[in-house]
Amino acid sequence: MKLKTILRELPLEQLETVRARWNIHEPDYDGVADGDGRRDRLAEHLYPRLQMAQYFLPAFEHLKDDEKDLIYFLAIHGGDLPADELAERQFDGDEKRLDELVGRLSDIGFVFV
Numbered sequence: 001m002k003l004k005t006i007l008r009e010l011p012l013e014q015l016e017t018v019r020a021r022w023n024i025h026e027p028d029y030d031g032v033a034d035g036d037g038r039r040d041r042l043a044e045h046l047y048p049r050l051q052m053a054q055y056f057l058p059a060f061e062h063l064k065d066d067e068k069d070l071i072y073f074l075a076i077h078g079g080d081l082p083a084d085e086l087a088e089r090q091f092d093g094d095e096k097r098l099d100e101l102v103g104r105l106s107d108i109g110f111v112f113v
Contacts, residue, residue: 003050006112007043015042018109022059024049050109063110070101071110083113 007015012035019026019042027045032038049055060068073090074081081089087098105111 003112004043004047007047007050008040010039010043012039012042014107015039015046017107018050019046021062021108022046022050022055024055046109059108060110063105066101067105067110070105074111 010018024046027041029038029041032041060071063071070090074086083095083098083102087093087095091097091101102111102113106113
């Protein structure tokens, strides 16, 4: 799934968490009154910025080593692997550990299921 589609499906609260964690300024919400409009505006605002080194690198540097390792592993393998294969190859089959790590990284905009 493409990043823009993923961002459009996330709740406003998660998008706000991503924005804050990546230290991205708020979009202009003028003329947007409801939560869905704010979510859509923020998703559009985040989309290009989550692909820019100036935001990615500082946010990435604040990750823990195991979080960075997972991102490196995913990047090396094209970014899209089935969960069971990822658990086996990166976590010796420990799906609980994988779910926990992916959950943390998903909450802050680095990995999406």
